Amino acid sequence: MDQYRVFGNPIKQSRSPFIHQKFAEQTQERLNYQSEYVEIGEFSQAVKQLINIGGKGANVTSPFKEEAMALCDKLTERAKLAGAVNTLSFINGEILGDTTDGDGLVNDLLANNVALKNKKILLLGAGGAAKGVILPLLEQSPTQLVVANRTVSKAEAIIQQYPAKPIFCCSFEKVTNYEFDVIINATSAGLNGQALPISEQVIQSNVTCYDMTYGIELTPFLEVAKLRNAAKLIDGLGMLVGQAAVSFAIWRNIQPDTQPVLTSLREEMSK
Known part of the structure; x- marks a missing residue:
């Protein structure tokens, strides 16, 4: 075996x-x-x-x-x-x-009927979790992808890898200068009792909010998004299953169906 x-x-x-x-x-x-x-x-x-x-x-x-x-x-x-x-x-x-993290994220967003083509995307964080998803997000042809981080130089180092792409960076404070269709949280902010890194005003009622972390309850980021009446709230469990599906396909040359496995996993976690 x-x-x-x-x-x-x-x-x-x-x-x-x-x-x-x-x-x-x-x-x-x-x-x-x-x-x-x-x-x-x-x-x-x-x-x-x-x-x-x-x-x-x-x-x-x-x-x-x-x-x-x-x-x-x-x-x-x-x-x-x-x-x-x-x-x-x-x-x-x-x-x-x-x-496979980036494809897992993109596939989960698309499975949740979140359009990325010609959309404005905000990615919170410039650590490993963020770096791993940027290329697959750009391959979806967004109008712009903004990488926001506390240390702007870290975000600048990332966007320099993608010349001639609609990717920009700013500090968490400057995020209020933009409007977005999709906000993706790739930070651990909120999980350790810290405040969210961006102003709540950025989360409008038309915005999809995606948190790469997950749990049985809504994450702190998604709790704020819910209070702001965000259009969609999605946690990272589908990304976890999605990235595993891409790995499985690489190894076995067969594409599994993620949806029943995601359903089973949520049931397992809620026991």
Whole structure:
């Protein structure tokens, strides 16, 4: 049976084994996908051990995504731009690296009937979570994509990677100078009791608000969006399932249906 892993530290909270097991059942693929806790400093060793037992691939979560990138013999364009890898494939003695988060996000937005073409998008944050989704968002041909961050120089460094694209940056304070159709939160603000980084006035009734984080309840960002009567509130659980589906398709060359798995996962989480 083909072996796959998700490596992380911590890893106990990972929903990936549940998701991939559901995909395997749905597509009648035979595989064994497990989570594996990796000590700091032992990531490359863990990958080698998986390759040595004939492993076919692995997902990588925090804090090993950049280390995973360094191990790769080949990288996709989107992985190079993201500066991190979450999907490894082991083929003919080589390690191939990809990042599927951006496609997972875009596919989830489209599945929720959120148009991105010719729309104005605000992306909050300039960390790894934000970097991984910019290319797939730009590929949807928005009118503009604004990356807002507390440290503007970090956002500036990102947008310089995309010359001749409608991508701009600003501080959180300057966000009020723009109007948006879609706001995507790629920060952890609100989760740790911190205030949201932007003025609530930016969230108008026509705006779709998407939070990359998720939980049983609405996230603090989505709670504010609800109070502001935002048009749509979407958490990141669909992105989690979506990015897993892209990884699964890379490995197995078959595209699973995300919707029933997302429904099953929400039911599982609410128990």
